[in-house]
Amino acid sequence: MLDKILPRNIDNTFHGQKLALWIFVFIVLMKIAQSLAVLFGGPFVISSADGIPLDTYTPAAAQTVVSLWALLGITRFLIGLLCLLVLVRYRSMMPFMFGLLLLQDVGRHIVFHFIPIVRVGTPAGPTVNFVLMVLAIVGLVLSLLPNRNPPTQSA
Secondary structure (H helix, E strand, O other): HHHHHHHOOOOOEEOHHHHHHHHHHHHHHHHHHHHHHHHHHHHHHHHHOOOOHHHHOOOOHHHHHHHHHHHHHHHHHHHHHHHHHHHHHHHHHHHHHHHHHHHHHHHHHHHHOOOOOOOOOOOOOHHHHHHHHHHHHHHHHHHHHOOOOOEEEOO
């Protein structure tokens, strides 16, 4: 199994289930969309989708939160670009990228468990992120299961 997560040869051959490819595309597009939304509409997204009451913070504190969320958005965007590169050119690395996305999500949940964020209402952001994490688990499993058809390789 380690050879599937860390393949000896990095090429565009994918040995997993085809559904894993579609799950990967969905997750990557969602994460890129989330990162762009935070970068271009930070205060609105932070207040609405994430439920963080920026209007109750001092202006300096609100600016700090928006800045930190934007930094997180850049990181997510760059990981999304790496995922697109894997999808287009290096599909043998897809199980590894599923694992990386999963570690990022699990790490975020662990941090929020020990250092919770005060949220108001029932924001959609945490639910969407949880669904993406579950999909990453399913995608990882499907990417590790052998495909009954010959492997797909793109030019």
